[in-house]
Amino acid sequence: MPFPVSHSPEDDPRRFLIQDPTGVRHPIISLLAIDDRTGHATGLGTAFRIDPFGGYLTAQHVLEAWLAPSRPRATVVGLLNPGLVFGYGAIGADSMVIIGSASVFRTPPDDIALDRLLGRDSSRMALDCMMLSFKADKTRLHDVRDFLPLRLTGKWPKVGDEVMAIGFPELDSIQDRAIDAEVLSERMYGSIGRVTAVLPSGREHRPWPTFAVDSHWPGGMSGGPVFNRDGEVIGLVSSSDEPGSHDAQSYAFWFAPIPWLQRNLPHVDPSNAGWVRGWAVVRNAPWHVAAMANDRVQAEEIRATLTSDYSVRLGSLKAGSDDFMGADG
Incomplete structure (x- = not known):
């Protein structure tokens, strides 16, 4: 399978x-x-999104300051696709979803007691990766799996190797702006580059495990997926050198060298x-997968409605598909 999208011959493959x-x-x-x-x-x-149950990934540096105890007085939202435009008061629209939970990866604090005394946090970012889920009160979260x-x-x-990053580079230009059609018009971009270094x-x-790419990924693309030529996501956009600097490159957080992830x-x-x-609800003869649930209780509730x-x-x-592999082999 190739990259998930292709560009026109007249397009710059780097953006x-x-x-x-x-x-x-x-x-x-x-x-x-x-x-x-x-x-x-x-x-x-x-x-x-990384599963049908509402799990998402992004780069930890994207949201760390906004989700910290001393965060700015703001609500972090995701704008569900595709390309819809909303007017003022868009937080109440069905396509603006609020973060329900977030999991981060940080090192242990240097001194917990001293941190409490000084009101600080001496732990550091261990991986530029964060897991998200959104509050399940919006219909579209369930409609799109x-x-x-x-x-x-x-x-x-x-x-x-060629890789492709996808994201929203124009988000960099949205700073303390009134919500209008331009802010909420989704302009998704792809960027193809070649791997220049592999840094486990x-x-x-x-x-954290990284690979470098000879393409510029602006800040708005941070947290976006990075695909290999098989159409698989092997990492996410982490950082980029300043454009115009000597041998400027971008860097992807890379999944494979971290077994505990x-x-x-x-x-x-x-x-x-x-x-x-x-947890799958299945029938052996004839074979049929009726549903897939993220916990056994939900799967049992579905099974109770069937034969x-x-x-x-x-x-x-x-x-x-109906292709299923049981955990017991």
Whole structure:
């Protein structure tokens, strides 16, 4: 499978507009901070859906300041795709969703007692990766279940490989602006580049697995997915050198060298990109997968509405098919 979208021959492959109303426009969303006092918006970055149950990933640096105890007085929202435009008061619209939970990866504090005394936090970012879910009070969160296939194990990228990042680079220009059609018009871009370095131990002051790419990914793309040539997401946009600097590059946070990351993504099959782990409601003869749930209680509730020949099994399901592998083999 190639990259998830292609560009026109006249487009610059390092930055091209994605206008297809389907496909990747559903699981990839923009993140905004809405000032609680003025209602003005600030663009933050990009996030993408990783399972049908509402799990998303983004870069931790995108939201860390906005979700900290000393955060600005603002509400962080995701704008669900595709490309809809809303007027003022958009937080109440069905496509503006508020973060319900966020999980971060940080080092232990240097001195917990001293931190409490000084009112500080001496822990540091361990991975530029954050898991998100949104409050489930919006219909569209349930209507759209498309997600991106993550590659958590397997072949590592090599120098010279082509990769594609997708995100919203124009979010960089949205700073404390009134919510209007331009702010809420989604302009998703793709950017293709070649891997220039593979750094399993990361870089100085950024000690998480990384690979570098010879393309410029602006701040608004931070947190967006990075695809390999098989259409699998192998990382997310982490940082970029200043444009115009000598040998300017961009950097992706890279999943594969972190085996314990798999335990924190319970619904992503680490060995089979695009497969979902969970509790399936199945019938053996004739074979049929009636549903896939993220917990056993929900699966049992679904099974109770069906005939007695259905059962609940833990395992992995290939998205969009009846292909299922039980956890017991």
